[in-house]
Amino acid sequence: MTEKLTKIRFFIDYEKEEQWVNDMSQQGWHLVKLGFGYFIFEKGLPGEYIYRNEMLAGFRKKDNSKEYIEFLKDTGVELVTKYMTWVYFRKKTEEGPFELYTDFTSKIQYINRILYLFLLLFLVNFYFGITNVFNVFNHNSNVTYTIGIFNLLVSLIFVYPLFLLFKRRNDLKSKLTIFHD
Amino acid sequence: MSERPPLTEGVYYILLSLYEPRHGYGIIQLTEEMTKGRVKLGAGTIYGAIKTLLDRGLIQPVDDDGRKKEYVITSEGKQMVEHEISRLMELFENGIRITRGDKID
Numbered sequence: 001m002t003e004k005l006t007k008i009r010f011f012i013d014y015e016k017e018e019q020w021v022n023d024m025s026q027q028g029w030h031l032v033k034l035g036f037g038y039f040i041f042e043k044g045l046p047g048e049y050i051y052r053n054e055m056l057a058g059f060r061k062k063d064n065s066k067e068y069i070e071f072l073k074d075t076g077v078e079l080v081t082k083y084m085t086w087v088y089f090r091k092k093t094e095e096g097p098f099e100l101y102t103d104f105t106s107k108i109q110y111i112n113r114i115l116y117l118f119l120l121l122f123l124v125n126f127y128f129g130i131t132n133v134f135n136v137f138n139h140n141s142n143v144t145y146t147i148g149i150f151n152l153l154v155s156l157i158f159v160y161p162l163f164l165l166f167k168r169r170n171d172l173k174s175k176l177t178i179f180h181d
Numbered sequence: 182m183s184e185r186p187p188l189t190e191g192v193y194y195i196l197l198s199l200y201e202p203r204h205g206y207g208i209i210q211l212t213e214e215m216t217k218g219r220v221k222l223g224a225g226t227i228y229g230a231i232k233t234l235l236d237r238g239l240i241q242p243v244d245d246d247g248r249k250k251e252y253v254i255t256s257e258g259k260q261m262v263e264h265e266i267s268r269l270m271e272l273f274e275n276g277i278r279i280t281r282g283d284k285i286d
Contacts, residue, residue: 054225068228074249075206075224100225103191109229181189 125155
């Protein structure tokens with residue numbers, strides 16, 4: 001039986017999370033499963049894999065995830081684990097550098113995919129938070145108020161990630177004014 | 182600016198790679214080989230670019246029962262590459278002429 005390790009972690013920044021998963025891999029703990037706030041690792045050779053995470057479908061009209069995963073498989077990329085719309089891919093380190101997005105244009109497109117989804121989630125929760133807390137619709141109950149507070153808390157969670165995404169997008173865009181890609 | 186803006190390096194090499202039918206991995210390998218390892222195209226980048234190039238009719242899928250999808254450049258795609266080559270020639274010649282200290286006509 002392979003040795004296993006479970007870690008409970010919450011990351012607000014998906015890039016930091018990916019970095020941490022790669023650090024774990026450097027120590028010989030390779031991610032095999034991802035869930036809500038938990039990560040399961042298996043013992044293996046230190047630094048055997050490079051991991052990349054990705055948010056698959058934002059709200060693109062068609063969900064191409066299956067086709068995309070097949071495409072990646074053909075290029076030697078292994079799908080490790082999927083939780084909701086988040087996935088982890090990995091590739092053996094000996095096969096050379098592994099990045100999913102390698103030019104500014106595609107990096108910006110990927111950031112937009114996450115950005116728009118987070119922005120929607122933020123706005124929806126913020127809207128219902130405000131309307132529920134201030135009882136705009138005149139349902140006079142504590143339940144509405146509690147739900148409102150909950151909505152506001154959820155919207156608050158998205159503030160910092162949104163700030164990071166806007167910042168990263170701007171950095172990339174400013175590079176595009178000098179460099180082509 | 183002309184009506185045809187410059188191609189990205191990735192798109193340029195994808196189109197070049199598809200003068201013969203290839204699948205995604207083939208494109209990555211050939212591009213890496215042609216640029217002696219300088220340009221390593223990410224699979225996510227290629228996937229997105231292939232979708233766009235298909236939509237614009239610059240490449241097309243090759244009919245094949247194989248599991249791996251292969252693509253090939255269309256005549257519109259070839260025109261695009263030709264146009265890009267003349268643009269690059271102009272860039273190259275102007276660059277050489279000025280940096281090597283020749284007089285500008």
